[in-house]
Amino acid sequence: MSSSFMKLPVLLRVLIYLGGNYLLIFLAQFTSGFLPFRGPLLFNLFLCAFLLIFTGWILRLDNRSWESIGCVWGDKHDRKLLVYGTLAGILMLLATAFIIKLIAGFSWHVNPAFNWYMLLPTLITVFCSVFAQELAFRGYPFRILLEKWGEWPAQLFLAILFGLMHVSEGQRWTDILLTLLTTGAGSILFGLAVIKTGRLHFAVGLHFGWNLAQQLLPRAQEPSRMGIWYVTGGHFNTAASDIIWIVPYLVVIVIAYVMIRISYKQEGYTQ
Numbered sequence: 001m002s003s004s005f006m007k008l009p010v011l012l013r014v015l016i017y018l019g020g021n022y023l024l025i026f027l028a029q030f031t032s033g034f035l036p037f038r039g040p041l042l043f044n045l046f047l048c049a050f051l052l053i054f055t056g057w058i059l060r061l062d063n064r065s066w067e068s069i070g071c072v073w074g075d076k077h078d079r080k081l082l083v084y085g086t087l088a089g090i091l092m093l094l095a096t097a098f099i100i101k102l103i104a105g106f107s108w109h110v111n112p113a114f115n116w117y118m119l120l121p122t123l124i125t126v127f128c129s130v131f132a133q134e135l136a137f138r139g140y141p142f143r144i145l146l147e148k149w150g151e152w153p154a155q156l157f158l159a160i161l162f163g164l165m166h167v168s169e170g171q172r173w174t175d176i177l178l179t180l181l182t183t184g185a186g187s188i189l190f191g192l193a194v195i196k197t198g199r200l201h202f203a204v205g206l207h208f209g210w211n212l213a214q215q216l217l218p219r220a221q222e223p224s225r226m227g228i229w230y231v232t233g234g235h236f237n238t239a240a241s242d243i244i245w246i247v248p249y250l251v252v253i254v255i256a257y258v259m260i261r262i263s264y265k266q267e268g269y270t271q
Contacts, residue, residue, distance in 0.1 A: 013141075014141040016058075045128055055071075055140060070198055071135060071200050084202065085193065086208050092210055096249050099248035106232065107233050114228050127208050134200055134207055138200060142158055155191045155192075158187060159188050162183055167179050178246060197264065
């Protein structure tokens, strides 16, 4: 079966892998739903476990190693990439949030309802969610697409799929296009981090730092008030509200992209 799988067209292998990942999402939901302490933490833990098992099976079928997709425990350098990526992701979110604050004119206030005991579960939940996404999209499928198609075809194809994963039911077509634009830009940034370092660590760190900071520091009013701070005021209900949100985000993404492209002269990934 291994040799038969290896002979399949690269696009078919990618679609089989990603299709399997969507089935794993349902399996993780089903499994965690039976436990008394159900919630996003258990769901993401199960998803990571299932995805690691499934990816290992696919790698064996394709006669590849974890090292070949940049997913290894890593040495000191790899751990630094993860830390640096996390710090960079946090700084990117902060920069975006402050630009939006200047434009929209909202205020941040300490959230008295925030439960500090939830900080550790939040860290684990966000990290597991991010790791699963990066392994699923910038791991095996990204590597085999890079080998066959080259950088930009692989980047754009997976950016579209990554964006579609973030589309919600009932969204207007304009919102879908904006989702594809914003998440697609993030996908290309994370892909570049993998190309330049040859590892998933930096991309996971960037994604984790951004999502964690986004969870704790909202950029708009939220009824749930789950973060350490919450937002009041601001001019969001205007015709230019989409511009207020998207332009600062894209500016920060482009700056980060250029910095990574310049900083890593020698690509970590080679075809």
